[in-house]
Amino acid sequence: MHIKDTFPELYQIRKRPVTIEGVRAKLQEKRGREYWQSLEELSGTEEFEELLHQEFPQHASEWDDSTDRRTFIKLMGASLALAGLTGCSYQPPETIVPYVRQPEEIVPGKALYFATAMPFTGGCAPLLVRSYMGRPVKVEGNDLHPASLGAADVYAQASVLGLYDPDRSQNIINRGEVRAYTSFLGEILTALEGQRGKQGAGLRFLTETVTSPTLGALMRDVLRRFPGARWYQWEPAGNNNGSLGVRQAAGGFATPVYNFAAADRVLSLDSNFLECGPGALRYARDFASRRRATDGDTREICRLYSVETTPTNTGYFADHRVALKPSQFAAYVRSLAAAVGASSPALASGAAAPDEQAGKIAADLKAHAGACLVIAGDEASPEVHALAHAMNAALGAVGKTINYVEPIEENPTDQLNDLRTLVGELDAGAVDVLVILGGNPVYTTPVDLKLDADRMKKARLAVHLSPYEDETSELCHWHIPQTHFLEEWGDTRAFDGTVTIQQPLITPLYNGKSAYEVVAAFTDSPDRRGYDIVRQYWLTEGRGLLTAGGAAAAGASGAATPGASNTTSSSVAAPSSTPMSSGASGAPAAALGGGAAAPISTAPTTSAGTAPSTGSATPDAAFERAWRRALNDGFVANSARKPSGGGAGANAAGAQGANATPPPPAPAQPAQPAGAFEIVFRADPSVHDGRFSNNGWLQELPKPLTKLTWDNVAIISPATAEKLGVGDKPDGAVEQDGPRRVNRLTYKGGEVNAETLRLTYRGRALPDKNNKMHEDIYVPVFILPGQPDDTVTVHFGYGRWRSGSVGGNLREGRRGFNAYDLRTSDAMWSGTGLGVEVTGDSYSLACTQIHFRMEGREVVRAGTFAEWTRDPTLAPDREHKKEPPQPAGENREPEHGETMYPPYDYSEHEEIGRRGYRWGMAIDVATCVGCNACIVACQAENNIPVVGKEQVSRSREMHWLRVDAYFRGATDRPEGVYFMPVPCQHCENAPCEPVCPVHATVHSAEGLNDMVYNRCVGTRYCSNNCPYKVRRFNFLLYQDWNTPSLKMMRNPEVSVRSRGVMEKCTYCVQRIEYAKIEAEKESRKVRDGEVKTACQATCPTEAIVFGDLNDPNSRVAKLQAQKRRYDLLADLNTRPRTAYLASVRNPNGELGTGGAGRGESGGDAHGEA
Known part of the structure; x- marks a missing residue:
């Protein structure tokens, strides 16, 4: 019998349920917690307190095996016997093969950086990738690119693991058997011969959204050769509704580009623009620049209203959030549009008079006409998008906070209609050859248009290009392994149309093929390489745009990088780490036609358009300079799409032309009965x-x-x-x-x-x-x-x-x-x-919501803009703790309160101390949007393992950084959520240090709380004594030591930990040491911003800043001197090096403080105000 059966009370949380009456009473009397992560915490139940007092949740400290003593002795004996046998066996020699000719740019132990891009859902993520000895190991944002400014999202950060995934497809499969690519080309050639007589009437292509100029040109070339062929697109989570909304409002396709840096008021309609979409990185950066309250700057911060049908990061970050049922959403938006005076066919049948809440929102928008914008999300209906564009026009936003540019898609279309047409053709038996490039339509298509086995069998030849043998590959005759974006040449467009060049960092691991190479199989040159295809396009059709942008970039930033090869990737210098405030990173906002401020490239603005010009097929010096500049920078300067004159009423000719008849608005969903x-x-x-x-x-x-x-x-x-x-x-x-x-x-x-x-x-x-x-x-x-x-x-x-x-x-x-x-x-x-x-x-x-709790103490500090204006301190303990930055060169700590901890003696490191570094971090809660990019960036940088679902359920996840989410307000209608990144605080009075019996956690001469892994014996005393709960223990061997491809993925600058070792955030000490070595070579100090931690580098809102506190001019020192700065759990006097800045939001006083509005139920109550 297991012990839990004998003593069940030890293995379950006693049932003392939450009392809502008590919760509400505490909220009303201000006796409860103002910010809470769970209802149990809010109410302070005994079972929750019991869980907190158990440092490790029950069962969490148990090993997974239940080996008894007898079995243990037998296993040990067998292990010793087998170990003895290995000494008698011959070990084959392992040889290291050196370079025949050492590449000049490769220095062992020194990283190279390559600019590239990750195509993703109708846009791209511009990237700068770090490579060691030919192995890409870490992704960062391209700080020169206007769509990134150095930031990256969770998908880009995790892409390195996708590259080395051992489950990737490794063979070309034809009807269940492995084949060579030449066999595939032979069957395609035979199929095309059969299509020539009917001009390709049975040839169909299905792709994801294509924004690549080269791939678009290839597809058009195939369609010219086979006029009867058709090219369809399908994206299960794309912006199809947004494209149709623009067409409905304006009569043709266009792409809206928003400038949040110029907006005083923002209305979000089911849009999670701070986290999702091709422009999310730039939009988050610009929006955060208007939400940052700074001492001495009395300009009002931006106010955000959000109307949504399900919780999102953007909605909970808003000053006022309205939660609606989907059936109520369109009617509410129509009332808002009517209130601001918008003109739209959707309002022809009339709209309900806005209620008090909507009326006040509309009045605030009208009061800031010309400095506001309305944005609709990808999930909103075309009608809502059309209404949003009409509202922007009525509010004078067009040409100021929003502009319309030519479509960034190569073939803008109604993708749902494309899928419906393809399904109809398959059912009619009209498809002879179906080529699916990327995606997984068998899995992702709607159930009534499902590309199931019955439909796929009707295609006489089906080809699927995919990185995995997935659900679609299973039903196709040919499966071609697709290259990872880090293995292929290509190009794509960012959210504003800026052309971004893809270059590979590694030879395809599994002999995969890119979409460019597969489409080339249907042209006159079927065996062309990806590099030749891309370069040929820019040498001919795209030459005018490339050379115009290259000349401008060269004039602005110097000559192209010398020595760049024409057939290999172009490496660039290590990324500039100078901190960039919003709009001041070398890619400032500039006029985008009609005075509209919008993100553009770093080069001076010219009138270069997007229509490719046919040039000479012979490369000359101008082309080579422009080509190398594009590879070096990662994008073609001055290539953003041109703005359309007149806003939403005029746009670039799309697939159906500017004179296309807009479809009628979708009928509104009927009101549903209560309880439906x-x-x-x-x-x-x-x-x-x-x-x-x-x-x-x-x-x-x-x-x-x-x-x-x-x-x-x-x-x-x-x-x-x-x-x-x-x-x-x-x-x-x-x-x-x-x-x-x-x-x-x-x-x-x-x-x-x-x-x-x-x-x-x-x-x-x-x-x-x-x-x-x-x-x-x-x-x-x-x-x-x-x-x-x-x-x-x-x-x-x-x-x-x-x-x-x-x-x-x-x-x-x-x-x-x-x-x-x-x-x-x-x-x-x-x-x-x-x-x-x-x-x-x-x-x-x-x-993980209740994992690693910081017991019983207030950790979130927040206030309104009005409160901050009256009292900029906000944090109550700030009056008792003043720590001005020390002068440069003096490695001294500020004065502090009495403590029983012995002070750290920096005189032991006098020689080191003369360098004067005192590393610290500042985290601005006001601008953290909870995107989690910092968590994945930290995991990729520091070789943090995956532990699996079962281990996570035991509170054993290994992330060095967590982002806590704190709700505020009533349990049924929370006012909002505050996101707080919590890494190791690197305390000056670190509670973890004195309790370690083997001195595995130590204090450095520069104030870091370091870990010595080979000393750690796994007592876990340090974790028990850490009030911030940021230490992680390897209960089991979580690292995969055997899979060859995963060995290539790991960062060689960071130790790989094993079972029984404690680990935690190190402030990316490897980056600190690298910067110090480079500075020492030049006999100087490390410059401000030269060291960026992984979490800081990827943060789209610059909520995390790291640097030297001894430099009074450093960004981190200035931020820590802000009046709204506070220390986490300051009453413990741990004196953390990481400081937080209190959150400041800007609610409309006429609507309350942000969420104490009306109920969420159906009927008349619309939600939170």
Whole structure:
């Protein structure tokens, strides 16, 4: 019998449920916590306090094996015997093969940097990639590129793991057998011969959204050779609605480009622009520049309103958030549009008079006409997008905070209509050859337009280019391994149209092919290399744009990098680490036509257009200079799309021309009866549309609001949970106040034992008892404050049956449920009439929301702009703790309060101390949007392992940095969420140091709290004594030491830890040492900004700043001297080197403080104000 059966009270949290009456009383009396992460914490229940006092949750400190003494002795004896045998065996010699001719640019131990780009969902992420001895190991944003300014998102940061993924496809497969690429070319040639007589009438291409000029030119070349062929596009989580909305408003396709740096008021309509979309990195940077309250600057910060149908980072970051059912959303937007005086066909039938809340929002926007903007999200309907454009025109935003440029897509189209047409042609037997380039349409298409086995069989020849043998590859005759973007040549356009060059950093690991090379198989030169294809395009069709931009860039920033090869990648210098304030990074905002400020390239503005010009096929000196400059910088200067004159009323000729007749507005959804359920579909914030499901870094990344890992869920509100009877029911609640439910925790601490649902929509059930594919499939429920009542949000991207060892498959078990099984073409993002049934089953979820708690102390400091103006301190302990920066060269610590800790004696390092470095960090809570890019960047930089779902449920995740999310306000209508990154604080009075018996955690001469891994014996005393809970212990051997490709991925500058070792944030000490070595070579000090930690470098809002506190002119010293600075848990007198800046928001005084508005229920109550 297990001990937990004998003493069950030791292995479960005692059931003392949350009392909502007590919670509300404490909130009203200001006795409860103002900021909270869970209902248990808010109410201060005894079981939550019990969980906190147990430093490691029950079962978390147990080893996974249960080996008894007898078995242990036998295993040890066998191990010694086998070890003796190895001494008698012959070990084959291992040889190291040196270079025949050492490349001049490769120096062992010294990194090279290459500019490239990651194409992604209708745009790209401009990148600067660090490479060691030919191995790309770390991705950063390209600080020269106007779409990045040095930042990168979670997908770009995790892309290195995708490159070295051992589950990637490694062979060309033809009908289940391995074939050579020449065999593929031979069959394609035969198929094309059969198509010539009918001009390609049976040839169809299906791609993702194409923004590559070269690939677009290749496709047009194929269509010229075969006029009857068709090119279709499909993106399951793209901006199709946005494109149709512009066309509906203006009569043709165009791309809106926003300038948040010039906006005083922003209205977001179901848009998560701070985290998602091709322009998210630049938009977040510009928006944060207007939300940063700085001493001496009395300019009002920007105010953000958000109207949304499901919680997002942007919505919870807003000053006022309105939560609506999808069925109420369009009507509410129409009332707002009418209130601001917009003119749109969608308002022809009239709009309801705005209620008091909408009227005040509209009045605030009108009061700031010309300095405001309205942005609609990708998930909003075309009608809402058209209304948003009409509102921008009525508010005078066009030409100031928004401009319209020519489409960045090579073939702008209605992608849903493309898919519908292709499905019809397959059903009619009109498709002879189907070529699918990228994507996974068998998995991602809506159920009524599903490219299932029956439809795919109707294509006489089906080809799929994909990095994995996935669901679509399984149903195709040919599967071609696709190269990773770090293995291929290419080009693409950023959100503003800036052409960005892709160059490879490594030879394809598995002999894959790029989309350029596969499409070339259908041209007159079928065996061309990717480099030749891309270079030839820019030598001919794109020559005019390239040379015009190259000349401007050369004149602005010097000559091209000498010695760059024409056939290899062009390396650049290490990235400039000088801190860049928004709009001052070498890519300032400039006029984008009609005086509209918008992001452009770093070069001076010219009138160069985007239409390619045919030039000489012979490269000359001007072309070579421009080509090398583009490779060196990573983009073609001055190549952004031209603005269209007249705003939304005129735009570049799209696929259907500027005179196309706009489609009629979509009919509004009828009002649903009270209590009717609605469904909301969203791409998963970790694995997106499913393409990253086999990436362990992203699977284990806590989702921003729920903090769930490794699964997707059905998200409901507390009131909906009460209606369904799921979750733990609180006792003693006042019935008229509406009792609420909370998520059910288990003894493991952090594991949620969730009930499961059966969802029925349009006659389809999930899980379906009659579908064998749905065996062992569960739809767990998760209760999230702020979710609209009677609305269920599901994220697609999970439930794959051919993903890989990480993402799940039929053999090893699928991960999560497939929300695509409920998605239909007429309800792509939301719909009404959802049936919800509680199954009675349960499912374990790994949630990190209550992991690593900082017990019983206020950690979030926040106030309004009005409060900050009156009292800039905001943080109450600031008056008792003043620490002005020390003069440069003096390695002294500021005066501080009394302490029992012995002070660190820096005189022991007198020689080192003369250098005068005192490293520190400042984190601005006011600008952190919770995107989690810093977590993945830290993981990639510091070789942090993936531990798996079961270990996460035991509070054993290894992330050195966590981003805590603190809710504020009522449990059913929270005012917002405050995101707080928490790395190691590097305390001057570090509690972890004196308790280590082997001196494995030590204090450096520059104030760092260092770890000596080979001293650590795993007592975990340091973790127990850390009040910030930032130390991580290797309970098991989490690192993969055997897979060859993963060995290539690791950063050689950081030690790889093993079982039994404690680890934590090091302030990226390897980067510090590198900068010090380079500075010593030049007999100087490290410059301010020359050292950027991994988390700082990737942060899109510059919320994290690192530097030398002894330099009074450094950014970090100036930030730590701000009046709103405070130290985390300052009452403990640990004197952390990491300081925080209190959050400042700007609510509309006429609407309250941000969230104490009306209820979330259906009917008349619209949500939070």
